[in-house]
Amino acid sequence: MPEKQPIGIFDSGYGGLTVFRSIADLLPGYDYVYLGDNARAPYGNRSFNTIHQYTWECVQMLFGMGCPLVILACNTSSAKALRTIQQRDLLNEEPWKRVLGVIRPTAEVIGNYSGTKEIGVLGTKGTVQSGSYLIEINNFFPGVKVYQQACPLWVPLVENGEYDKPGADYFVGKYLDQILAQSGKIDTLLLACTHYPLLADKIKAHLPAGIRVVSQGGIVAESLKDYLERHPEMEQRITRNAGRRFYTTSDDTTDFDQHASMFFGEPVNSEFIPLK
Numbered sequence: 427m428p429e430k431q432p433i434g435i436f437d438s439g440y441g442g443l444t445v446f447r448s449i450a451d452l453l454p455g456y457d458y459v460y461l462g463d464n465a466r467a468p469y470g471n472r473s474f475n476t477i478h479q480y481t482w483e484c485v486q487m488l489f490g491m492g493c494p495l496v497i498l499a500c501n502t503s504s505a506k507a508l509r510t511i512q513q514r515d516l517l518n519e520e521p522w523k524r525v526l527g528v529i530r531p532t533a534e535v536i537g538n539y540s541g542t543k544e545i546g547v548l549g550t551k552g553t554v555q556s557g558s559y560l561i562e563i564n565n566f567f568p569g570v571k572v573y574q575q576a577c578p579l580w581v582p583l584v585e586n587g588e589y590d591k592p593g594a595d596y597f598v599g600k601y602l603d604q605i606l607a608q609s610g611k612i613d614t615l616l617l618a619c620t621h622y623p624l625l626a627d628k629i630k631a632h633l634p635a636g637i638r639v640v641s642q643g644g645i646v647a648e649s650l651k652d653y654l655e656r657h658p659e660m661e662q663r664i665t666r667n668a669g670r671r672f673y674t675t676s677d678d679t680t681d682f683d684q685h686a687s688m689f690f691g692e693p694v695n696s697e698f699i700p701l702k
């Protein structure tokens with residue numbers, strides 16, 4: 427057995443660090459490896475096949491580093507690649523390893539947040555077009571109405587450090603107005619993209635009173651804790667030295683570290699891992 431068997435956390439780039447932050451806070455004792463595919467990010471507007479191919483390649487890199495369990499912290503990958511990975515790739519190639527996403531754990535609880543039972547989901551074009559949140563939320567909460575809005579300019583705003591600048595206000599307001607125009611009864615807005623928590627203050631400032639904004643980091647962390655409790659055979663495979671390593675597929679690790687510290691809320695020292 428390899429000496430270190432960390433939990434792998436994957437995202438297309440920096441954004442998954444908002445999810446990793448919550449996981450590391452709730453479950454600090456485990457070893458973790460984070461991999462951001464910054465060389466090919468963003469994934470949000472890419473095709474189903476491309477997102478699956480990129481995601482599976484990165485998951486295999488994490489498996490190669492000893493991870494028996496990988497969390498797809500990316501909504502776009504969870505929406506467009508997870509099912510194929512779980513139902514085909516793992517069965518064919520890595521039957522003892524597991525890959526989990528962020529959509530199902532969120533869908534399992536989000537209906538409880540809403541009093542009106544009308545929820546708005548904000549995500550990338552890929553996440554919205556996949557319809558994954560509609561399907562999953564309706565599985566767990568058949569009476570809940572789900573409205574969706576793609577916000578394609580929010581990821582670039584965050585990645586370019588504009589998330590707290592006045593210039594972001596226009597595009598924050600634009601997509602919020604579009605989703606609220608779909609129904610006057612929406613009382614819960616889900617930030618279904620790793621980057622959007624950085625815009626949460628501006629989002630809240632734009633919304634009328636009574637609308638709750640939900641980020642998914644805490645939800646995913648609680649769900650992982652529950653998963654490990656229910657799967658002792660997996661939990662026992664994860665090593666516990668509170669280790670954290672960060673890898674990026676971009677050769678500009680200085681740039682990664684600067685952005686990553688903003689998303690993770692503490693200094694990050696990454697290493698470059700080239701794509702094959």
Ligand code: DGL
Binds near residue numbers: 620
């Ligand atoms: N990580 C992606 C998500 O959560 C956003 C960034 C991207 O488009 O790659 O959907």
